[in-house]
Amino acid sequence: MSPRPNYLSPTSTVPVPQEVDPVPRRPPTPSIIVPPSSTGVGTPTSSRPSSYSSSNGGPPSPVTARAPRHTRATGSSTIGGSSTTLEKFLSKTRPTHLPPKPRxxxxxxxxxxxxxxxxxxxxxxxxxxxxxxxxxxxxxxxxxxxxxxxxxxxxxxxxxxxxxxxxxxxxxxxxxxxxxxxxxxxxxxxxGNGLALSKETYKTCSTRAKRALAARTFPQDTLSEIENDVQNTLPNLHIFNAEYGPMHQDLKDLLCAWVVSRSDEGLGYVRGASNIAAMFILNMPLDEAFLSMRNLLERHCLRSFYGGEGSDDDVSRIFDTLLADGMPKVYFNFKQHQISPSLYLPDWVTPLFLNHLPFDMTVRIWDVIILEGDSFLFRVAIGVLGILESRLFFPDRKELLEVLRGENKAALDVARRTGISVDLSARYEQYGMSEKSLWERIHEQEEWWRESTWGRLITRELPDI
Incomplete structure (x- = not known):
């Protein structure tokens, strides 16, 4: 009996089982020897045919090749500008991951x-x-x-x-x-020119204002108020900006001349007047803009908003009467929450709606205000309330005032989420107020608006104007 081999011996070898290849091997291809060229440089190794012969004379280890993976084409395949044969049989109306349709x-x-x-x-x-x-x-x-x-x-x-x-x-x-x-x-x-001002009035008042500014006798608080007002005038137009606005100085000169022209009456500057002056400057020369501004602000109710005769209470009573006729539910709700027109009407009328409505819409409103007079101011105000009506029944007084001022946080959040741009110089755009909707509300007033009623109210509440 032969001794049992010690596999732990350093000189021992572990028998390796013979590898069984289910695929019969091809006979090895004999090596091809390329004779050297005349230059002594043989064919590069990368271009020589590979030999199956190994160092020990045996064939190399077999390499198992993977079967090709068949996938369906997902796009158009063209060769030389023409569709391939495969594309003719691929469905263009069925996703590739679904079973094919019948032809x-x-x-x-x-x-x-x-x-x-x-x-x-x-x-x-x-x-x-x-x-x-x-x-x-x-x-x-x-x-x-x-x-x-x-x-x-x-x-x-x-x-x-x-x-x-x-x-x-x-x-x-x-x-x-x-x-x-x-x-x-x-x-x-x-x-018109109801004040009978001469064409030289602007030049005279402007010269007086510049002389006062040079001598530092122009009221500094008034000058600061004018500069702040000018800086916030029609910000989207950028033409009245203090740094690069081409019409900034013209607007400032016009307002200073306007203050000087009113000083003889003991009247000063009113915040919001810069919007009036800016609109006139955009449409006419400076001297004509000055005359138009002076005469427009002497009309009935506008004079009371700009420091003349009449008071906020008088104007509030006129508007309350009109609001009760046209929108009785809103009028009653305002009364319950003690919201007087004096809390929101001056913010609309003093700049003639330029701080709350888009510029193009406001220009058209100005066209009619200048033609029809102060009565149209109140018609526009009632039309604005008509569009806001669904928001004017909040039980909280503070929230009602925020809506009227265009500062309602909920409406601002909704506008931002829906992609509506919120313009600080057109605050009511966030409420969906468009030119079409506003004029529809104004035309609806034809059913109850009477100019005779307006005239009677003016005579009763503002008899001295």
Missing amino acids: AEDLKHQRDWDEMMRRSRAADDARAERERARAREREMAAEEKMAIWEREIVPDWKRVLRPGADNERLRRLWWEGVPGNFRGRLWAAAI
Whole structure:
């Protein structure tokens, strides 16, 4: 019996079981020896055919090759600009991870898809054509209206106020907005010069103001108030900015001259006057802007807001009477919470709505205020309350005042979440107040508004104006 081998001996070898290959091996390929070239440099190793011969003369270890993984194509495959044969059999109407459709069903769905796309393109073309047609209609209507302005209104603007169906047509056209190239001229004509100021008045008052500023006798508190007001005037336009605004100095000069012209009456500066001056500067030269501003602010109720005769209580009683006629529920709720018009009306009327409504909307309101007078101020105010009506029944007085001031936190949060830009110079945009909605409210007042009632209220509450 042969001795048992000691596998723990250093000289012993562990028998390795013979590897069984289920795939019969190919006979080794004989090595190919390439003779050296004449230059003595043989073929590079990387280009020589590999040899199966090893150092011990045996074949190399077998390498098991993986089977190719078949996947479905997910995109268009083209060779030389033409579709491959495979693409013809791939479905374009079924995701690749789902079982394939029957060929007939796939073709039907493809035809349906092509038809849907054709109809969609046709609908887009028709929609674009309708937009172009509407644009052409608007252009033609604008040209026709411009011809009416040039032919009938500009030569004799007062016919707009005369009775008659034809003149009423012109009045409605004015209410739609005065063209920008006629605005300055028609504003100045409609405001008039009831104070009988000469054309040199602005130059005289401006010279006095500059002399007082140079001598440091101009009231410093008034000057600071003017500068702060100018800095906050129409911030989105950037033309009155103190650092780079091209019209900043013109606005400041006009306001200083306005203060000097009122000093003889013992009246000073009123916060918000910069908005009035800015609007006039944008539409007419400085001297005409000064005359128009002086005369406009001498009208009835506006004078009471700018320090003249009359008081806030008188104006509040007038507005309360109109509010009770037009919106009795809001009037009653305000009375319950002790919210007087003096708490919100001056913020609207003093800048003529420029701090609460978008600029373009306010310009159109100015067109009608200048034509119709102070009564339209109150109609716009009631129209604003009409749009805010659903928000004016909060049980909390503080929240009601925040809504009226355009500072309601809940409305601001909703506006930001919905992507509505909140403009500090147009605070009521967050409430969804648009030009269309406001004018709809104003036109609805035709059912109950009476100019005779307005005249009677003015005579009763402001008899000295």
